[in-house]
Amino acid sequence: MTSREQLLASTFVSLADTLVADFDIVDFLHTLATRSVELLDADAAGIMLADQRGALRLMASSAEEARLLELYELQNNQGPCLDCFRSGRPVARDDLPAMRTSWPAFTDQLQGFGFHSAQALPMRLRAETVGALNLFRLKPGRLTDADLSIGQAMADVATVGLIQERAIATGEQLATQLQTALNSRVQLEQAKGVLAQRAGLHMDEAFQVMRAYARGHNRRLSDVAAQIIDGTLDDDHVRKGSRTRPGVPPRT
C-alpha cells in the first residue's frame, strides 16, 4: 500500500473503533475534518450540520482559527456549503471567476483569507441531507475525481457516526441526535471561552489544549469541556496535562 492508502485504511479503522466505543461526536467529527485535509488535496476542512431552523452550524474544523470559523458561518448567506445542503449534491466550480459569479461576497472573503477554491460534499442519511463537508484549497480548481470519491466516503462515514448504535436501540431518532450534537458544540465554545480567559489563550489555542488533554487522558472532549465550565478541572492542570504522554492519569 502507498502511505496514502495506509492512512486511508487507518482512518476508517479508527472511525470504526469510535463507532462502538462511547464516543464523542464533536471529537469524532474533528478527527474526520483533520483526516480530510491529510488525505485530500485540501488545506482546510469543516463539517457543518443544519439545526432546527435549517441554519448551517459548524460542528468541527481541521483548524479552529477564528477567521476560518467565520468563513464557514458566512455560508448561511451564500457559498458552496449552502448550495450543497439545499441540493443534496456535491457543489464545486472550476475557477475563481466561476466562484465569484455564483457567490460574490463569499469568494471575496475566501480570497481575503488566502484560499482560492472552496467546495462542498453532502452529508446524507436516506432522503435527508443533514449537512455538508466543506473543503478549502489554497490553489484554485476542483479536487480530482479520486479525491472526491474519498471525500464523499468520509462524509458518509461522518453521517453514520451521528447515528449511534446505542441511540437507535433506545429509539432515539435522527433529529434528536442532531440537536444533541449541536448543543455539544455550543458547550465546547463556552468551554473555550472559559479556558481562554482564565489562561490568557487565543480561542484556537484553548481548543488545542483541551483536545490534547482529552486525548492524553483518554477522556471525552465533551466531558473535559463540561469540567472546565463547572470549574472541577483547573486550567493549570489542563495546560500541563495536555503536554503529558498518553496514559498518564489526571491529577485530580
Next chain:
Amino acid sequence: MRGPRVTEILSTIAESGEGTPPARLCAECLAALPVSGVAVALMTADGPSGVVLAATDGRARQLEELQFALGEGPCAAASGSGRPVLQPDLTAVGSARWSRFDAAALAAGVRAIFAFPLRVGAIRVGVLDLYRDTAGPLTDLDLADALAFAEAATVMVLHLQDHDEHGAANAALDGPIDSQAVVHQATGMLTIQLGIGLDEALLRLRAYAYATGQTVSVVAADVVDRRLSFDDNESGATGQGWS
C-alpha cells in the same frame, strides 16, 4: 428544512392573546401534537428549580411540581443529560426509571411522557414536558415538531429572563438564539471576568448589546478579541478598553 417552524411558533406566541407567552406556547404545543398535557419548567444547574412557567392543566403542573419535590423524574434527567427522555409506555417492562415519580404519573392516568431539555450548551434553561394518556411513541414528524417547540421555548425563556433582569423587554420575541461560535466563547469568558455562571453571563452579554444598540455577535467579537472587558467596571453595562 424545518426552519420556518420555530419562527412560526415564536410569532404565534408573541402576538397578543390570552395568557402569558409561556401559557400560549404550551397551548400551541398541545394543539399541534397528539398529547394530553404540556408544561414548561425552569431548571438550574442543580436540577429542577420548582418554578413551573406554564402548564396546560392542573395535572401537568402537579407532575412538574412532583418532580421537584421528589428530586427525580424525566425532566431532571433530560436537562442533566442534554438529551430528550422519551418514555412511550410507562407500563412497559423495564421502562420504570423513577419508581416514585412513575407510579404517581400512572396513578394520575398518564401513560407516556416525552421530556425535552431547553439548553444553550452547558446552560440549563428549562425543560418542555409532554404528557399523554395513551401509550405509543411520537412519530418522526411529531418529534421534529416537539424539538421545534423546545427551541422556541428556549428562546422564549431567555427573553423572559432579559425582561426580568433588566426591567424592560430588551428585544422582540422573534429572534433566534445567536448561533455564532463567538457568542458562546464570549459567554465563557464573561463567567471568569465577572465570577458568575454561564446563564447570567449570557444575559449580561445580551443586555450590553441591547443597551448599546449593537448585535450580540458584534459585542461578543469585541470580547473575544479583547477589545471589550466586563471585569474593570461595576455594572458590566459600560464597556471599557475600547480601542
